[in-house]
Amino acid sequence: MSEPVSALNNISHTGGIASISEIGPLGMITLRGDLSAGWMRKAVSAAGGVNLPEQGRSNFESDRGVAWMSPDELLLICPYDEVSDRLERVQGAFANRFALAVNVSDARAVFDVSGPAAREVVAKLAPVDLAPGEFEPGQFRRTRLAQVPAALWMLEEDRIRLVVFRSVARYVFDLLSVAAQPGSEVGHF
Amino acid sequence: MLILTCPNCGVTAEETEFHAGGEAHLKRFGPGSSEEEFEGYLFMRSNPKGVHFERWRHAYGCGKWFHVARDTTTLEVFGSYSAQTTEPPQDILDTIEDRRPGWSPAERPA
Structure with missing residues (x-):
């Protein structure tokens, strides 16, 4: 049987205000x-x-x-x-x-955004109220990330999981990496 | 910016998560109708200044259609309701009557 491979080979981005990693x-x-x-x-x-x-x-x-x-x-x-x-x-x-x-496993790409600024990084890209108390583990939200559809939920405080279409995996990874670049804290939450 | 609530999934979001679908409560004229009726169904739309009923789709969310009553000048949203209806429900009409006492029923969709 062929070996399953995720869209971006489990690429990750660290050094920003939150770490981004492709799961899968x-x-x-x-x-x-x-x-x-x-x-x-x-x-x-x-x-x-x-x-x-x-x-x-x-x-x-x-x-x-x-x-x-x-x-x-x-x-x-x-x-x-x-x-x-x-x-x-x-x-x-x-x-x-x-x-x-x-x-639909092979039609999707999955990312984890983790770190104290995880809410902030995702909130920069999605029209969702991610304030503590408004979005908590257990909730599940379909929305958009910049220009593409996505679904997101919190695995725990400070860790958000995102599911997107596999064809836009690179776009989403780049988006999240830019949203998490060092010094870009908003400090809203 | 409109803030809409999708009655299908309960999510309240701003308008970029939705897609506008044009005027609501149109009556379809298909085979057997006159050319004038068919033209009206295809092309003729009311463009009111004030209360308007529209179709919207929660494109980036649950993907379902629903209806919205809003004001085209103030962008006030009076409410959203199920797509599976041919006319606005009474509670939406009551809200509009409450907010726009001078609103003429003539503006209601035929």
């Missing part, structure tokens, strides 16, 4: 269907190992979890090598119902 590859499965249905809840907990998250939130247990993407879409996140197994489980649980599960 990370396993991701898109689920679409009626989120209020009982069989959907069962399928999610069977394949994701956590309960179906509420609107705008995500449920994680260490590095496995499920995030709420839209009223009919979830993102299941897990280690890369577990994807095919989990995909099989979720498709088995869906059976012939009107729902969809697709492995």
Whole structure:
């Protein structure tokens, strides 16, 4: 089997006000269907190992979890090598119902922004209120980073994880590196 | 800058996260309609100075469509509501009536 490679070979940028590193590859499965249905809840907990998250939130247990993407879409996140197994489980649980599960792991790039100024670096690029108390671990937000769509959540205080399309990985890495350049603290939060 | 709330995902964000979709509550005239009706459906849009109903899409968020009632001169947003409706809900109309007492129902979409 071919060896999975992330978009930028796990490139990282340090020396700025926050450190940027590409994580990956990370396993991701898109689920679409009626989120209020009982069989959907069962399928999610069977394949994701956590309960179906509420609107705008995500449920994680260490590095496995499920995030709420839209009223009919979830993102299941897990280690890369577990994807095919989990995909099989979720498709088995869906059976012939009107729902969809697709492995999107290779369509995405994942970045971690960490450090005391992590909130600030991301807030420079996204129209999201990232103030402490407004955005906290457990929340999940789809938005834009400068010109491209992104999804973000906090792994812990001072550590934000971003998911973007793989085709814009370089653009996003460059954006984050510039936003984190030394001496660029805003000191707002 | 408009601050809009998406009724589909509950996110409140500024307008760059959304995409405007033009006038709301248009009635479609397709096969079987007259040429005037079809032309009106395709091209004729009201361009009011004041209260306006629009379609918006949460393009960088959940990707869903919704409706917004706002004022085109002051940029005041009266509220947003589901896309699955053919006319503005009563609570939105009440808010508009409250904020613009002189607002004429004639401005309401046909």
